[in-house]
Amino acid sequence: MKNIILIATILSFAKLAFADCDLKTKVEFTEPRIFAPLKGSNATGGFAKIKNNCSEELELSLKSAEGFKAVESHVTVEENGRMAMKKIDSFKIKSGETLELVPGGKHLMFFDPQGTVNEGSEVKLVFNLNKKELTVPFKVVQRIKK
Numbered sequence: 263m264k265n266i267i268l269i270a271t272i273l274s275f276a277k278l279a280f281a282d283c284d285l286k287t288k289v290e291f292t293e294p295r296i297f298a299p300l301k302g303s304n305a306t307g308g309f310a311k312i313k314n315n316c317s318e319e320l321e322l323s324l325k326s327a328e329g330f331k332a333v334e335s336h337v338t339v340e341e342n343g344r345m346a347m348k349k350i351d352s353f354k355i356k357s358g359e360t361l362e363l364v365p366g367g368k369h370l371m372f373f374d375p376q377g378t379v380n381e382g383s384e385v386k387l388v389f390n391l392n393k394k395e396l397t398v399p400f401k402v403v404q405r406i407k408k
């Protein structure tokens with residue numbers, strides 16, 4: 263009996279450690295986009311709606327972006343009456359919920375483009391989702407819509 267309980271415990275831990283959600287089909291990116299960097303600026307932002315259709319909570323962090331030297335995940339907070347951006351390690355998305363990355367809210371930041379990042383091109387972003395990698399193309403769009 264003791265052995266059975268032990269095995270059951272090990273199995274449930276294994277399930278937590280190796281979540282088998284298929285990220286490619288179960289994590290939905292809507293309108294993944296990056297603003298084309300303004301002339302003279304070395305930083306720009308990235309946005310999307312990211313829906314977690316997995317049965318477990320996902321911890322999402324941005325690892326890298328093709329063509330940029332550095333990436334960060336940011337939240338926008340009010341500090342002493344001013345809006346400020348703060349770097350965070352990861353975003354958490356509960357099962358069935360959607361993370362909304364929007365200008366002026368939670369967002370992704372990209373620094374030091376290694377070349378010209380042209381409007382209409384795609385930048386491949388590498389995310390870590392519960393320690394598994396997922397690559398998602400983000401479209402480069404114009405910052406201000408005419």
Ligand SMILES: [Cu+2]
Pocket residue numbers: 336347369370371
């Ligand atoms: Cu930012």
